[in-house]
Amino acid sequence: MSTPAPPPAPVLPLTWSPRRNRYVLLPLCGVMVIVFTVLAFALPANWHTNDRAAMVVCGLIFAGVALMLARPRVSADETGVTVVNFVRSRRLAWAEIVRVNLRAGDPWVILDLADGTSLAAVGIQPGAGRAQAVTAARTLRDLVDDRGTARR
Structure with missing residues (x-):
């Protein structure tokens, strides 16, 4: 096999x-x-x-x-992730993201960062479709795992 x-x-x-x-x-x-x-x-x-x-x-x-x-979104490119929330936006390098969390009942994805803080990623939210949000969170998690650890 x-x-x-x-x-x-x-x-x-x-x-x-x-x-x-x-x-x-x-x-x-x-x-x-x-x-x-x-x-x-x-x-x-x-x-x-x-x-x-x-x-x-x-x-x-x-x-x-x-x-x-209507502003929230999460964009990933070769150099990192841009999180645009309601009022603020933040650019993160791949190595700055430690973990991507989307637990049952969470209103959106939470990013655990290397500096010990967390950042809400409102652009990925189950309110727009649970299966779609889980798929997006898994994809982002896989990208963080692949790109974040390779550059640490």
Whole structure:
């Protein structure tokens, strides 16, 4: 009997992101801006210009928050991993990542780092599909195992 061949290494660069969130949130941003702008002009005549401007600004603020919610992703390339979360992004070399965790009940992948801290990788989350998140976490873990230990 022959030993089964290991699965082929994934081709880099790879990007994981909750696509359904983006498909919903990006059009919603445009709709919010349009609705609040239309409401601002449809207000009764006794509303002042600054009230109308405030309505438009509220639409822009809500759209900005929705854009932040659509931001998360995890990108892997030859030199490391870029984790983009809601507000911040961080670039990690392969050797900086010690372990990739996705336990039952976790809202997203957690990366244990060489400096003793952890980093949430919101771009890989079971809310977008458990099987898809597990596959993405395993792929990232395999990449960390292959590339992180080879350069330590």
